[in-house]
Amino acid sequence: MTVDVRAGTSVAGGIGQRAIRPDGIAKVRGEYAFSGDLWAEDMLWGQALRSPHPSARIRAIDISPALAINGVHAVLTGADIPVNRYGLEHRDQPVLADDIVRYTGEPVAVVAADHPETARRACAAIVVDYEILVPLVDPEHAIDAPPMHPDGNVFRDLIIRRGDDDARGPIAVEGTYEIGMQDQAFMGPEAGLATPTSGGGVDLVVSTQWLHNDRDQIAECLGLAPALVQLSLGGVGGAFGAREDVSLHVHACLLATRTGRPVKIVYSRAESFLGHVHRHPARIWMRHTARPDGEIVSFESRILLDGGAYRSSSYHVTANAACFAAGPYRVPNARVHAIAVRTNNPPCGAMRGFGVVQSCFAHEAQMDLLAAACEIDPVELRLRNALAPGDELLTGQRIEGTLPVAEVIRACAALPLPDPAVDDVLARPGGAGRTADAVDVRRGVGFALGFKNLMYAEGYMDGSVARCRIDAGVVTITCAAAEVGQGFVTLVQQIARTVLEVDDVIVAPADTAIGSAGSTSASRQTMMSGGAVEQACRAARAELETRATSDPDAGGTNPGLIDIVALTTDRPIDVTEEFNHRLTHPLDADGQGDAHVSFACAAHRAVVDVDPELGLVRVVHLATAQDVGRVLNPLQVTGQIEGGIAQGVGLAVMEELIVQDGHVRNASFTDYLIPTALDAPTVEATLIEEPEPGAPFGAKGVGEPPTISSTPAIVAAIRAATGAPCTRVPVRPRDLM
Amino acid sequence: MSEIYVLRVNGEEHAVADAWSGESLLYVLRERLGFPGAKSGCEQGECGSCSVLVDGVLVCACLVLAASAVETEIVTVEGLQPAERGEMSDVQRAFVETGAVQCGFCTPGLIMAVHALLDHDPDPSDLVVREAISGNLCRCTGYGRILEAVEVATRRRSGGPGSGVGARGVSGPEVVAE
Ligand code: FES
Ligand code: FES
Numbered sequence: 001m002t003v004d005v006r007a008g009t010s011v012a013g014g015i016g017q018r019a020i021r022p023d024g025i026a027k028v029r030g031e032y033a034f035s036g037d038l039w040a041e042d043m044l045w046g047q048a049l050r051s052p053h054p055s056a057r058i059r060a061i062d063i064s065p066a067l068a069i070n071g072v073h074a075v076l077t078g079a080d081i082p083v084n085r086y087g088l089e090h091r092d093q094p095v096l097a098d099d100i101v102r103y104t105g106e107p108v109a110v111v112a113a114d115h116p117e118t119a120r121r122a123c124a125a126i127v128v129d130y131e132i133l134v135p136l137v138d139p140e141h142a143i144d145a146p147p148m149h150p151d152g153n154v155f156r157d158l159i160i161r162r163g164d165d166d167a168r169g170p171i172a173v174e175g176t177y178e179i180g181m182q183d184q185a186f187m188g189p190e191a192g193l194a195t196p197t198s199g200g201g202v203d204l205v206v207s208t209q210w211l212h213n214d215r216d217q218i219a220e221c222l223g224l225a226p227a228l229v230q231l232s233l234g235g236v237g238g239a240f241g242a243r244e245d246v247s248l249h250v251h252a253c254l255l256a257t258r259t260g261r262p263v264k265i266v267y268s269r270a271e272s273f274l275g276h277v278h279r280h281p282a283r284i285w286m287r288h289t290a291r292p293d294g295e296i297v298s299f300e301s302r303i304l305l306d307g308g309a310y311r312s313s314s315y316h317v318t319a320n321a322a323c324f325a326a327g328p329y330r331v332p333n334a335r336v337h338a339i340a341v342r343t344n345n346p347p348c349g350a351m352r353g354f355g356v357v358q359s360c361f362a363h364e365a366q367m368d369l370l371a372a373a374c375e376i377d378p379v380e381l382r383l384r385n386a387l388a389p390g391d392e393l394l395t396g397q398r399i400e401g402t403l404p405v406a407e408v409i410r411a412c413a414a415l416p417l418p419d420p421a422v423d424d425v426l427a428r429p430g431g432a433g434r435t436a437d438a439v440d441v442r443r444g445v446g447f448a449l450g451f452k453n454l455m456y457a458e459g460y461m462d463g464s465v466a467r468c469r470i471d472a473g474v475v476t477i478t479c480a481a482a483e484v485g486q487g488f489v490t491l492v493q494q495i496a497r498t499v500l501e502v503d504d505v506i507v508a509p510a511d512t513a514i515g516s517a518g519s520t521s522a523s524r525q526t527m528m529s530g531g532a533v534e535q536a537c538r539a540a541r542a543e544l545e546t547r548a549t550s551d552p553d554a555g556g557t558n559p560g561l562i563d564i565v566a567l568t569t570d571r572p573i574d575v576t577e578e579f580n581h582r583l584t585h586p587l588d589a590d591g592q593g594d595a596h597v598s599f600a601c602a603a604h605r606a607v608v609d610v611d612p613e614l615g616l617v618r619v620v621h622l623a624t625a626q627d628v629g630r631v632l633n634p635l636q637v638t639g640q641i642e643g644g645i646a647q648g649v650g651l652a653v654m655e656e657l658i659v660q661d662g663h664v665r666n667a668s669f670t671d672y673l674i675p676t677a678l679d680a681p682t683v684e685a686t687l688i689e690e691p692e693p694g695a696p697f698g699a700k701g702v703g704e705p706p707t708i709s710s711t712p713a714i715v716a717a718i719r720a721a722t723g724a725p726c727t728r729v730p731v732r733p734r735d736l737m
Numbered sequence: 738m739s740e741i742y743v744l745r746v747n748g749e750e751h752a753v754a755d756a757w758s759g760e761s762l763l764y765v766l767r768e769r770l771g772f773p774g775a776k777s778g779c780e781q782g783e784c785g786s787c788s789v790l791v792d793g794v795l796v797c798a799c800l801v802l803a804a805s806a807v808e809t810e811i812v813t814v815e816g817l818q819p820a821e822r823g824e825m826s827d828v829q830r831a832f833v834e835t836g837a838v839q840c841g842f843c844t845p846g847l848i849m850a851v852h853a854l855l856d857h858d859p860d861p862s863d864l865v866v867r868e869a870i871s872g873n874l875c876r877c878t879g880y881g882r883i884l885e886a887v888e889v890a891t892r893r894r895s896g897g898p899g900s901g902v903g904a905r906g907v908s909g910p911e912v913v914a915e
Contacts, residue, residue, distance in 0.1 A: 020833055027841030028829035028848055030774020030814035034841075037773040117757060187778045187786060187876050188842040237776075237842030238876050269779040426864040485840025485877045635836035639882055643839065646879030669783035669874065676871040677880040 014498035035207040035234025036191035040262035044112040047119035051101035054135035054344040054662025066122040071114040082223035093310040102309035105274030112255040135344035135662040139306040142341040155314040155340040160591030163333030169297030173369035174287035177362040178728040180656035182279040188237015190267040194256035201228030207236040212516035232511040239484035241350030242276040273667035277349030280305040282358040303338040312349030314340040320355030327363040328451040329385040364448040364712035396592040402690040411625035412603035418621040429616035436611035446716025450709030451601035465515030466532035468540040471572035473565030478508040481517035481529035487636040499537035523701025531579035534696040539575040602626040602705035604713035610721040615733020619681040629692040629700035644706025652714035747816030765803035774814035785873030788846035795853040814845035837886035839877035
């Protein structure tokens with residue numbers, strides 16, 4: 001191709017510009033159809049009955065009282081599921097519990113009725129005879145306890161060994177850290193509408209992160225050929241990892257095929273908290289040794305992750321927690337032991353930052369301890385140990401692409417500090433409701449650094465498919481990548497405008513009629529599906545140029561003068577392309593291997609105001625420098641950074657699902673608090689552009705790094721303000737005493 | 738099931754027949770009257786995604802019994818803008834242009850809250866804006882672009898030099914090395 005797309009920023013709405021979302025107008029007008037907004041003639045409402053016990057044997061289920069209720073059309077139990085097993089990576093989870101329930105909230109039966117209230121009453125009428133068992137809720141005990149599932153209690157036991165086991169420096173710091181269970185808490189609860197099709201199949205419109213993986217699991221459970229199950233993306237009200245696993249999908253499809261009518265299921269907020277996976281709670285021990293000048297000599301860590309009742313993505317969360325356990329620092333000698341276990345707690349899986357959030361909180365606390373022990377400025381200590389391209393990770397993998405660790409540290413540290421606290425009650429910790437006295441408020445500043453892999457790892461053969469069709473000059477791009485709010489649809493238009501030099505680009509709805517785009521996770525869609533869209537557009541562009549050379553009236557050999565309408569009228573161009581990243585490899589017995597595709601780093605500096613006596617914290621300001629490869633859309637990058645930081649604020653000071661004896665105690669927005677506009681700090685961001693080789697336009701995924709090191713930066717600032725050790729997040733008022 | 742009652746939504750009367758009397762205004766708007774713009778994020782008055790105006794007052798439609806809203810003037814997000822396709826109110830336009838919309842689930846509720854704010858206080862300070870929208874949870878944006886949108890809409894209403902869109906909080910992109 002002769003087009004230099006790196007110069008494509010001259011195209012209005014192209015790469016690098018503040019392009020506006022194509023779905024923005026519909027969203028502000030209230031016209032955008034979220035999956036919960038769907039409606040069909042004759043539609044029924046589905047509702048699941050969930051286990052009130054974390055561990056029990058089902059002796060019997062009597063559905064007859066539910067069936068007797070006027071308006072109830074179907075009541076199904078595990079015995080009605082053709083193949084009663086599903087799972088994102090490993091099929092270990094029943095669609096409806098058949099003999100044993102393993103967590104509170106596990107679905108036991110589903111109902112279809114003509115009104116949602118009727119469906120709820122029908123669920124309440126089902127009689128389940130449970131033999132209550134003692135739940136296994138301590139992850140440490142789970143390692144050796146009798147297996148609570150035929151597949152055992154250990155999801156993964158991973159050891160990473162690097163360098164000399166006995167090497168030690170003269171300075172040592174160690175600590176044990178805890179991370180509570182965070183919830184993705186997207187705003188649009190799980191929802192879907194299933195419609196039976198002629199020929200015994202089913203169509204499902206659903207909010208998800210990965211249509212094709214859902215489709216395959218649904219087809220398996222229903223005992224149908226995949227071609228009989230068609231999925232389309234309903235409007236998705238946020239995801240953050242929680243929509244990677246199947247939730248209501250099989251329930252809705254089965255109810256639809258059984259009743260012969262469309263069935264809609266919408267979760268309540270409480271059901272949403274019980275019905276999707278969470279961020280793994282973790283207990284992490286670390287010991288660093290270093291030379292007096294701060295250079296790290298050795299690193300040891302043990303990481304224990306509570307995966308809850310079913311595997312979901314625990315296997316790969318473990319790898320991430322372990323591979324990036326030391327942070328973006330040069331570590332010549334290391335031993336890491338990471339274990340994820342099965343318990344009767346709620347299942348845990350993917351959430352933004354995927355295993356690295358937990359490790360980063362621990363390693364950044366350690367780096368501050370090390371700085372204090374060596375009497376070196378914490379920012380300087382990080383600079384002295386910063387990884388750079390050419391260095392090796394804990395896994396022995398050499399960093400091949402870009403990774404400007406020292407640059408993000410310097411750029412973040414150089415950002416101006418905010419003004420001193422303004423004297424307004426609303427600006428104080430606790431706000432107007434629980435006012436701290438101005439004299440008691442102490443300000444603290446903290447710094448943290450993190451990095452993470454982009455894309456799937458450990459030899460996974462990843463790809464994404466996109467189609468570019470040009471018909472009479474009208475460009476339509478089709479890709480099954482799930483738009484979950486992040487703005488992939490904007491990017492599709494920007495890429496197509498830049499490569500094809502057109503103004504208008506139609507983004508077709510995402511469904512399973514085209515090949516898989518993979519999951520909207522692991523910060524992978526910008527590279528994978530962005531790459532597929534770019535490749536398809538380039539192929540279409542090549543065809544346009546070929547046609548033009550043989551048609552002097554439509555541009556001839558001058559690419560700038562191509563008449564796209566003339567060249568595609570009555571003979572559309574239609575190309576489908578697949579993008580793949582370079583191969584990766586599994587980790588060996590010592591946790592060594594070229595397992596990751598690409599990396600991104602970020603630094604955060606937090607400023608907090610704390611009233612230690614009242615235990616109140618206000619996160620005032622977050623400065624950040626982030627490695628983005630190349631900015632494709634400044635508006636959207638900023639949105640990802642600010643949104644990711646807000647979730648980091650949540651984990652630092654307020655968000656935790658409280659689980660006692662296997663019961664979630666705060667499954668509501670009344671009790672599970674997420675940051676409001678009064679809790680969100682002002683964010684000052686600097687974007688570091690070092691184009692990543694092999695990535696479309698050099699761009700890296702930007703969604704995860706903001707969530708990773710923002711939390712430890714805030715907690716470091718709280719420690720600076722109070723002197724309290726704060727080894728656990730979220731930091732509670734009692735931790736500040 | 739109750740008898741028929743009538744709700745006045747966006748200036749027009751709508752009869753609600755055969756409804757269960759326990760239904761919330763949110764349910765009736767969304768499921769019976771075809772106004773899905775108000776969203777259901779919690780049904781507990783905590784998230785603000787269901788915000789509508791009842792007699793000019795911002796309320797959570799999930800907390801109002803539909804049958805109790807008879808003889809009131811209800812305005813939903815669908816009633817804010819000119820009906821023509823693609824037209825927007827000033828607040829809606831500012832949201833789109835500043836990147837205040839990601840998944841958009843919180844957006845209709847926030848648009849209602851910001852209209853209610855600016856109609857009463859044409860020049861709110863940053864803290865007043867934060868307080869006014871603190872009943873509307875957004876999980877995607879971290880509120881930065883939303884605050885920017887409110888600033889832009891405020892400037893435009895006051896006719897000040899505000900038609901441009903700034904870049905609050907972002908320095909760069911700067912190229913550190915290439
Ligand atoms: S749905 Fe009404 S406040 Fe959340
Ligand atoms: S944009 Fe997704 S919740 Fe606000």
